[in-house]
Amino acid sequence: MPRPTENQQTDVTSVARTVRRAVADGLIGEGRPVAGFVDVRGVRSSVAALREAFARTPDVLHTFAAKACPLVPVLRLLADAGMGCEVASPGELRLALDAGFAPARIVLDSPAKTRGEIREALSLGVALNADNLDELDRIDALRPADCPSVLGLRVNPQVGGGSIGAMSTATATSKFGVALRDPGARARVVEAFARRPWLTRLHAHVGSQGCPLPLIAEGLAATHRLAEDIADRVGRSQVTSVDLGGGLPVNFADDTVTPTYADYVAALTAAEPALLDGRYQVVTEFGRSLIAKNGFTAALVEYVKDAGGRRVALTHAGGQVATRTVLMPDAWPLRISAFGPDGLPKRTPLVRQDVAGPLCFAGDVVAHDRPLPALAEGDVVVLHDTGGYYFSAHWAYNSLPRPAVYGALLDEGGVAFAVIRPAQSVREISAESGLAQADALLTGFDAPFRH
Numbered sequence: 531m532p533r534p535t536e537n538q539q540t541d542v543t544s545v546a547r548t549v550r551r552a553v554a555d556g557l558i559g560e561g562r563p564v565a566g567f568v569d570v571r572g573v574r575s576s577v578a579a580l581r582e583a584f585a586r587t588p589d590v591l592h593t594f595a596a597k598a599c600p601l602v603p604v605l606r607l608l609a610d611a612g613m614g615c616e617v618a619s620p621g622e623l624r625l626a627l628d629a630g631f632a633p634a635r636i637v638l639d640s641p642a643k644t645r646g647e648i649r650e651a652l653s654l655g656v657a658l659n660a661d662n663l664d665e666l667d668r669i670d671a672l673r674p675a676d677c678p679s680v681l682g683l684r685v686n687p688q689v690g691g692g693s694i695g696a697m698s699t700a701t702a703t704s705k706f707g708v709a710l711r712d713p714g715a716r717a718r719v720v721e722a723f724a725r726r727p728w729l730t731r732l733h734a735h736v737g738s739q740g741c742p743l744p745l746i747a748e749g750l751a752a753t754h755r756l757a758e759d760i761a762d763r764v765g766r767s768q769v770t771s772v773d774l775g776g777g778l779p780v781n782f783a784d785d786t787v788t789p790t791y792a793d794y795v796a797a798l799t800a801a802e803p804a805l806l807d808g809r810y811q812v813v814t815e816f817g818r819s820l821i822a823k824n825g826f827t828a829a830l831v832e833y834v835k836d837a838g839g840r841r842v843a844l845t846h847a848g849g850q851v852a853t854r855t856v857l858m859p860d861a862w863p864l865r866i867s868a869f870g871p872d873g874l875p876k877r878t879p880l881v882r883q884d885v886a887g888p889l890c891f892a893g894d895v896v897a898h899d900r901p902l903p904a905l906a907e908g909d910v911v912v913l914h915d916t917g918g919y920y921f922s923a924h925w926a927y928n929s930l931p932r933p934a935v936y937g938a939l940l941d942e943g944g945v946a947f948a949v950i951r952p953a954q955s956v957r958e959i960s961a962e963s964g965l966a967q968a969d970a971l972l973t974g975f976d977a978p979f980r981h
């Protein structure tokens with residue numbers, strides 16, 4: 531196991547090497563002002579760390595939460611590394627199938643599944659976690675006799691929230707799962723299982739970024755107790771798998787991976803030793819912790835100005851690629867590094883400055899009053915740890931194009947790139963903005979829809 535300091539060294543170097551090569555190859559520069567990069571070996575080693583941490587649990591299905599990086603080549607890389615896939619919409623399900631995940635290794639979790647979505651998942655053999663008891667009634671009606679899907683129920687152990695309200699899924703009033711501590715709810719869940727021998731999985735996702743490990747562990751221990759209660763009630767081990775969700779927080783402050791998957795397993799084992807001992811099959815659904823630190827965003831500095839005594843760098847990385855950071859800057863701070871037009875790290879003295887994006891929206895600032903080497907036109911800024919939920923979850927504000935995303939393969943010989951997703955063109959933006967219906971409001975009210 532490398533020490534954190536060694537990790538840090540490697541990671542800083544790999545980003546710098548990737549930027550240098552990307553600038554030399556013209557992947558960042560005039561006409562290509564912003565791009566995302568995914569470290570392919572980094573992704574594989576994160577998957578390896580996850581598997582290693584759970585090595586003592588006999589039967590584990592690790593799935594990747596597709597929403598953290600819904601890009602087909604990335605999903606295929608993860609499938610190749612042995613992962614399954616957690617999806618929460620028809621679009622994510624399509625991506626997972628196109629990436630090559632076997633249906634039995636896909637888990638569908640969305641809170642508002644339509645009858646059509648449930649029917650499709652059940653016919654494919656995709657595992658499904660119902661969000662609520664009404665959804666179980668729908669499954670009763672739609673489930674074919676020989677249904678191949680593993681079926682579960684999501685519960686909310688209501689253990690409380692973490693430091694980011696919007697990421698806390700186990701508060702008393704969370705919209706997710708059956709609220710287990712509400713009056714009568716636990717008994718209703720136990721009865722729902724007793725009436726449905728095919729219901730064999732319990733699912734909880736206690737929270738994401740900002741939720742401390744002990745809180746996650748407490749919620750999952752409560753879920754485990756419920757599985758045992760169900761077994762007591764029905765007189766057999768009806769629940770055969772526990773889906774632990776994801777939510778391992780990511781350290782955005784420096785390159786150290788903390789907490790680690792090993793820390794997670796230790797916290798769970800401390801809270802409930804029987805949870806991972808093999809009595810239940812275990813499913814995990816990690817997203818951010820597998821991908822965030824294996825990606826970064828690079829963007830050109832277009833102008834630098836002074837305003838009210840503040841230095842402001844106007845760059846091409848703003849809310850379109852760092853939506854959470856610009857809308858909730860205190861909850862989602864990002865590290866930023868500065869590189870020169872040659873792609874080498876800038877060594878100029880530190881100056882406090884804002885790093886702003888290209889959107890016509892005053893909040894479009896990815897770093898406020900941050901000490902950085904004095905930026906200048908043509909420099910490149912790097913937004914670290916943005917491999918999850920950032921460049922892959924584009925915000926179409928100002929009709930800015932989705933940036934290109936490249937896979938980077940680093941070895942002793944150098945850095946090689948593969949296109950994961952080409953940059954969107956302005957033609958494509960127009961096409962998805964109704965170009966084919968351009969006359970709709972002038973002549974489109976004619977037949978056939980006229981009443």
Ligand SMILES: *Cc1c(COP(=O)(O)O)cnc(C)c1O
Pocket residue numbers: 595597598616639735737738739775776777778815816817818819
């Ligand atoms: C978002 C989500 C995940 C992944 O969360 P991370 O914080 O990215 O690990 C897992 N399961 C469910 C149900 C989710 O909604």
